[in-house]
Amino acid sequence: MSYFSDVSNICWFLEPEFAKEVVRLHKVVGNAVTEGRHIVVGTGSSQLFLAALYALSPPDSPQPISVVCASPYYSSYPSMTDCLKSGLYKWAGDAESFDKDGPYIELVTSPNNPDGHVRRSKVNRSQGLLVHDLAYYWPQYTPISSPADYDLTLFTVSKSTGHAGMRIGGIKHKPFNQSGLGML
Numbered sequence: 001m002s003y004f005s006d007v008s009n010i011c012w013f014l015e016p017e018f019a020k021e022v023v024r025l026h027k028v029v030g031n032a033v034t035e036g037r038h039i040v041v042g043t044g045s046s047q048l049f050l051a052a053l054y055a056l057s058p059p060d061s062p063q064p065i066s067v068v069c070a071s072p073y074y075s076s077y078p079s080m081t082d083c084l085k086s087g088l089y090k091w092a093g094d095a096e097s098f099d100k101d102g103p104y105i106e107l108v109t110s111p112n113n114p115d116g117h118v119r120r121s122k123v124n125r126s127q128g129l130l131v132h133d134l135a136y137y138w139p140q141y142t143p144i145s146s147p148a149d150y151d152l153t154l155f156t157v158s159k160s161t162g163h164a165g166m167r168i169g170g171i172k173h174k175p176f177n178q179s180g181l182g183m184l
Contacts, residue, residue: 053089064088068123074133095122105129
């Protein structure tokens with residue numbers, strides 16, 4: 001990573017050679033569609049998780065957008081979601097019991113941490129925005145049945161290599177018109 005490696009890229013500090021290696025890794029493993037996607041890197045998937053929430057949150061909403069995930073979920077999701085007290089998004093708990101009308105962001109973790117189950121969206125309403133956290137979608141954790149092909153996907157290198165301290169995360173997202181997505 002560099003300060004300015006490619007100012008025309010959505011992730012202007014992403015070194016082009018590193019981006020090529022990320023694409024190659026996912027192609028070899030077969031766990032993610034990378035063609036036609038933007039790759040954004042950060043200092044870990046936690047930073048990118050918060051960036052995704054910010055990018056997907058409507059800036060003109062009178063109340064924060066609800067953020068949900070099916071239980072059991074990564075124990076830091078609630079505290080990470082609410083730590084900035086941004087007013088744009090707010091933790092709303094378990095996706096299974098979410099019944100609020102209006103827009104929401106659902107985190108879909110597959111395979112899930114901590115139980116390893118393969119998951120899909122639970123809420124399934126038209127105003128939902130999905131963030132697929134696939135930190136464990138690597139062959140050493142689960143069989144790779146097909147490449148993930150979602151609008152916004154979080155990956156982390158630390159889980160795939162067994163180096164938890166490495167903290168390089170990545171987002172792959174399809175180009176689409178969502179206000180704030182340029183902020184990723």
